[in-house]
Amino acid sequence: MNRIDLTPLYRSSVGFDRFGSLLDAAFQTEKTSAGYPPYNIEVIEENNYAITIAVAGFKQAELEIQVENGVLTVRGKKESEENQTTFLHQGIASRSFERKFNLADHVEVVDADLSDGLLRVHLVKEIPEAMKPKKIAINEASPRVIAHDKQEKAA
Structure with a gap:
């Protein structure tokens, strides 16, 4: 361990x-x-990412995506097939799966699409304005002149 x-x-x-x-x-x-199902994590551009998961054989209704407490969970649950097929060889996996990804702070799931047996989840890192670096202008120091009023001294 x-x-x-x-x-x-x-x-x-x-x-x-x-x-x-x-x-x-x-x-x-x-x-x-x-390692099931296989996946890729891609950097599309700065602060844009995509997770692509190979979900061949799964329908859209059999997939679920959930984000909770900074953890992206992708689940696939195969519906039971009514016809019992007899296979000579079964190399295509049709088992259910659950894949979890820990998301960094300020990473949000934008959307997901399913095409050609690949589920692609789009992510964006949105840093709040308060946390972005900001430049502070440096003012030129000028001598300060304190004016003395003669009347105030007499009083």
């Missing part, structure tokens, strides 16, 4: 508490998913 002790990281940083659980999930996911 692979476990990484992140205690030193937690002592000197704030906000990385989710990092440990992401690493643990990554180690467990690789063992349990066994």
Whole structure:
């Protein structure tokens, strides 16, 4: 079993508490998913991404996409076929699946489409205006002159 002790990281940083659980999930996911169905993660352009999953044999009604707490879950559940076909060889997988993807902060699922046996999920990273870097203008310092009124001194 692979476990990484992140205690030193937690002592000197704030906000990385989710990092440990992401690493643990990554180690467990690789063992349990066994690579089915295969997928690609693409960078379309800056802040635009796509996840393409090979779902050959699945109809649109048999697929479900859900986003919850920063985790994108894609499920495929085959409907039971009424006719019992006898196969000499069955190499095309028709089993149900569940594939999970951890999304970074501010990554949103825009839409998804199914074409030619490929499910393509479009993602966009939208950084809020408050978090975007902004330039601060540097003003030239000018000497300040304080005016003294002789009447105020006399009073």
